[in-house]
Amino acid sequence: MKKIEAIIKPFRLDDVKEKLTTLGINGMTVSEVKGFGRQKGHQEIYRGAEYQVDFVSKVKVEVVVEDSKVESALKTIIGVAATGKIGDGKIFVIPVESAVRIRTGENGESAL
Amino acid sequence: MKKIEAIIKPFRLDDVKEKLTTLGINGMTVSEVKGFGRQKGHQEIYRGAEYQVDFVSKVKVEVVVEDSKVESALKTIIGVAATGKIGDGKIFVIPVESAVRIRTGENGESAL
Amino acid sequence: MKKIEAIIKPFRLDDVKEKLTTLGINGMTVSEVKGFGRQKGHQEIYRGAEYQVDFVSKVKVEVVVEDSKVESALKTIIGVAATGKIGDGKIFVIPVESAVRIRTGENGESAL
């Protein structure tokens, strides 16, 4: 199993979620993050002082899938999350040794 | 070392935390996440339009432990976080190659 | 590639970010987390009842780097995030199997 961590633009979330579901991925976990990278944030003014806000608000989507689904999941996410503009985000794939469904105690892929 | 990532219902947090402490686990990191899965969210109405809120608010508990403690930690979390209802959450186990305590620079298990 | 997860004190963030940039690390992802550990939180009073707030607010910095940069990144973070006080935080190193830049589909280190 792998955990796919995708850092994307917030307003792409709906589509990413939708498309992943069509792959039979039944669950995911989402959180709000602040991103720092090539996309350089923006200027703000407050009481006359300008200042640079480096962080851009992004959404982190975490989805754990069986190895067989990794490829398709990646493709899908890239497909819908890409706008072609700097700041579209990254996807990281991380190994997962085991997964458990708390409700049932089920272990392994059936837990997803 | 492993990182245990448990996605649970917010109001189970206190108990999970308490029980883990009794295992001699001295620390953990918690964050608010939005969960998507079998538990299907709820309807909301705003100005007459109904809409589906897919995400359920969950809490992610991250705890890094030496390998020997993984089993017991898993059991404990399942024990207290399970309510038997859909949406109880998942636990993922992820390998950790090293851990450092920033304050002292200590490395490895003593850093936990 | 590795993912470095550093849990630090919020007000150290600016410096950590700055220093990492000097290492030629172009991106990172930051999120607000609640930390539980040796640093024991604080007492609050509300309407006459005292209660213990166990969690301390921390910031989680996630940065994925090529293996060669892990050492220097760790050193840097420790260097700037350490205040010598309990609660300075931890750093965990987690393996990353692949990274993709959504915008271009680039894969591997060039995606960072």
Add this chain to the structure above:
Amino acid sequence: MKLFLNLGIWLALPASLAFAGDDPITLESNRAAIELVQSHADYLWTLIAAGLVFFMQAGFALVEAGFTRAKNSINIMMKNLMDFSIGSIVFFAVGFGLMFGVSKGGFIGTTGFFLSDYTPGGDPWVLAFWMFQAVFCATAATIVSGAMAERTKFIGYIFYSIGLSAIIYPIFGGWAWGSLFNGSGWLEGLGFIDFAGSTVVHSVGGWAALAGAIVLGPRIGKYTKDGKIRPIPGHNIPLAALGVFILWLGWFGFNPGSTTAANKDIAMIFVNTNLAAAAGSILAMITSWVKFGKPEISMSLNGALAGLVAITSPCATVSPMSSIIIGAIAGVIVVFSVLFFEKIRVDDPVGAVSVHGVCGAWGTLAAGIFNMGGTSASIIGVQLIGIAACFAWTFPLAFILFKLIDKTIGLRVSKEEEMTGLDQTEHGGNAYPDFEVSSYIQG
């Protein structure tokens, strides 16, 4: 507007003047004109004061919302909006008649329902007077909302609100204030002093709140399995503080407006109201500081309200110096009272019972003790009778009402609903959709 500006001017001038052309000016016509102008001032003040008291609804809503969790904010706003709206209609249809109609033996009014005392072209005073009384009724009703916050079924709350505005408040009110209009109450007959309603409005609300909180039981998570008190922090303290400032402002209509006349009395009433509130908040702060080691805000805010409630009854009959003492004592009482009710497991998220019930009783007693005209056992005795009568009437009746609702349509939401939050389950809404909101204290 045209139509009326003319008419306005017409009325604005003494009636007699309207035909000044023909009519000779006489001493008597001037005197009549003077009285008319004075009555215009009385109308003005009574209605402006009513407006200020209306605004207290916003204050109550903010205090309650601020002192409770984010997930119940919509529900709280709805309750406050509805008990004023429904209360207005109910008091128009039923309450006013029971309170100020021609009285059966000093116990219950029997005329003036649906504002029937007003006939087009007739004396409009009843309208101004009704307006002022209606906002008072709504105040009594809304006090209860806070004590029942975060766990009450919306529909159940609405039925309670009707019951209080239609029956519980007006009938008791008639006992003390009926003779302000067509009524005549047994309590005022004894010489009971309650100028602006520490008892009539606040204790009635406070004791009903007590009944409600008891019937409901505490919120999930308020007490741990091992019986320890678990504070459930309010989600927006700045809003709560704004609410208290608004209430304080509203009280400048509540107390001085109770003259329902533009006269010089209002000066002292105004000053007393302000000094008591100030003393209340200071003493509550000091008390919290001494007891908890820090100047705690929710207690300090409650202290200001405690002082205001306490001075409501005596505001017109005690000296400024006495007002400071009365408010200060209220500020101390409220802290201990809040702790007391918490200890006996009456879960009152905003302290309504302590602020309005307990300090209302204290203020009513204080009106007897500090009376400028001098006091006596009999004066104090009558005050005590009034305080007791209020509790004896309100608490059991409200208790029965809540039990009735509980057994029929239901008074409390399910465990699931309470944990999810009433905004979502009762109103299908989310008060703060753009923010990540969560409260871990859910039992």
Add this chain to the structure above:
Amino acid sequence: MKLFLNLGIWLALPASLAFAGDDPITLESNRAAIELVQSHADYLWTLIAAGLVFFMQAGFALVEAGFTRAKNSINIMMKNLMDFSIGSIVFFAVGFGLMFGVSKGGFIGTTGFFLSDYTPGGDPWVLAFWMFQAVFCATAATIVSGAMAERTKFIGYIFYSIGLSAIIYPIFGGWAWGSLFNGSGWLEGLGFIDFAGSTVVHSVGGWAALAGAIVLGPRIGKYTKDGKIRPIPGHNIPLAALGVFILWLGWFGFNPGSTTAANKDIAMIFVNTNLAAAAGSILAMITSWVKFGKPEISMSLNGALAGLVAITSPCATVSPMSSIIIGAIAGVIVVFSVLFFEKIRVDDPVGAVSVHGVCGAWGTLAAGIFNMGGTSASIIGVQLIGIAACFAWTFPLAFILFKLIDKTIGLRVSKEEEMTGLDQTEHGGNAYPDFEVSSYIQG
């Protein structure tokens, strides 16, 4: 202050008194003194009412901010601050003259620009009257802000705001109210009843809002590709509710204050205003409950406003019972109207068109139907003429104005800017920097 307190006292006493020493007191001097005191009361009431109406600006700002997303809150506050500020200056320079100046054929005023009707030492009534009228003008202007929220270019909005305050509102206003001062409007000539401005203020604002919303088009994400309606939840419901309470309070100045005289009429106007608001919120709640299965708050809040708007025109000429009916009907209308406009893809985030435009028209019609003095086909006919005239004048003109702005300086921000939020792109700010804020509905 010294200087003036003396002068104050001097003026406070009947002029004649100032020389009481020499002057003998006569019947006539007393009568003059009485009239002076009455006029002081008139000034007081008119100006206090103006203050209350001013406060409605805060109410509008909160309702609009609460019903929209966090990322546009600064922009909304700026718009509300500026249309009052700019409106005040523009109405001072131009609007007042066009509305109340000596009229050309009942269509347009021609004198009194820059408050030239006031000369130091002269009768200051024009100042009190101007103040009251200025806050009315600002109300009409600010109504539009809500319907255009979350996508309008700030500079474009400012130009609209000038156009409405300088021309659209004053000219129509003069038709109905000109004779309140130096003017004389053709509409009032027909006997059109619009006591406090359901049509003159609210419908003008509402129809301009409709034009604005149409020219702008819906917000990104309001309708899905497949044309389904996508709600965009407001980010702070407690603030929105506070806004409604403030508006309700302000209406106690808006309607009763329209007598611009301290007389007994204000009692009934006050009561009617309150009862209509109450009925409106109750019926809107019930309607939402029946239609959506839950008592929805934004509709209930809109219902209170709908009742207030509807009673604005008839408040002085209908009975309290009729007021309840008028408000109740408005409460039902507003729900269906909001749904209707949403269906036809007019994206009005706060429901301004339904509340002010539609219910303003309903209230104006109701003033004819429920008229205490009895009604008739001709009375109702005149009301309909007024309603129609308002739409025929306001909508096309506002539409042209918005189109003009759109073609020149631009009316709508870019897709990028809208998605990022106007706070950042238009004002370089962040309304809630300490909170993690995000809205996923961005198209």
Add this chain to the structure above:
Amino acid sequence: MKLFLNLGIWLALPASLAFAGDDPITLESNRAAIELVQSHADYLWTLIAAGLVFFMQAGFALVEAGFTRAKNSINIMMKNLMDFSIGSIVFFAVGFGLMFGVSKGGFIGTTGFFLSDYTPGGDPWVLAFWMFQAVFCATAATIVSGAMAERTKFIGYIFYSIGLSAIIYPIFGGWAWGSLFNGSGWLEGLGFIDFAGSTVVHSVGGWAALAGAIVLGPRIGKYTKDGKIRPIPGHNIPLAALGVFILWLGWFGFNPGSTTAANKDIAMIFVNTNLAAAAGSILAMITSWVKFGKPEISMSLNGALAGLVAITSPCATVSPMSSIIIGAIAGVIVVFSVLFFEKIRVDDPVGAVSVHGVCGAWGTLAAGIFNMGGTSASIIGVQLIGIAACFAWTFPLAFILFKLIDKTIGLRVSKEEEMTGLDQTEHGGNAYPDFEVSSYIQG
């Protein structure tokens, strides 16, 4: 209420009337009755205005909280609650006597402590007057809170607050306004014009704020190691904007109420107040637009306040057109002043020094320049003397007071406490427990 309604009516009618039965109506009794009715109107207006000024406390609290970080909101609400509460008591006990008591050589009052000028049954005017003056004193006190926000020890702040309300404000106030009651000040003796207190209230507050900000030093993180200015954004701009609307409303009591009489003067004062505020916010917006490239909200909000502060002194003695000019200039001044103080490292989170100190001085000067009665070198000279006297008295004294507090109980919290936030360290609380709040700017 009964008791008093009767008494109310009794007093509401001219005393003579009370025995109308016996007493014949005469020209003189009518004249007396007229004067009584006028005095009732004076009481009404003075007290309603006092209520509006009281409400400004809420406005100041919201502006300060909105312009600072979430972690200090409770502390800010406590400071604002307490400086009004403590100020009321202190001004009752000490301040009023020093300000309005029989004066020693025009420098300090010596009678009327503890409101001893009022004796039961005596003339209650002193009570109405005290109330109005008390809210003014509290305004001066609360201005300082904003400039010292986010780093001041609560106990230290309380001692400052006592010092200002008991001594600094009243003594200076007596110099300019003493003769409004029993006093007689040297400054008013020279003919100093400060109708409603640009100098007496606002500059006193502003200069004390300057002293406080200097003694405290800037907040951690306000300036980077390399000395660059680091903005610390306010956490809740909608609340700050609401605060400004409330302050604007309150000013309609502050300025027109300073007649302490219901007369026709209030019309022009009201209009001038509004126009100056409008001009101030517009010009501040334009200035920020030109200087920073975007219309910045905090400056625009400050601009409205700057206009209000500036017109406070001249509001009764200049024309509406002059008021626009005065407000507009204030709107420009405030922007540059804020930047200036920031540059010289006076860290004033809300701009209190610029708004109240600097623009207060400007307004006082403007009262001389734009005086309707014509101006002269001597008039302007006296204004300058007043401005100078205010600074010379307030700044050093406040500076010493703050230093004293600093050396004894301590004025500033520790670095740790400041970084954690005063809500937690000073009050053991959390203003927004259901939200994830954080501010990264912590040095």
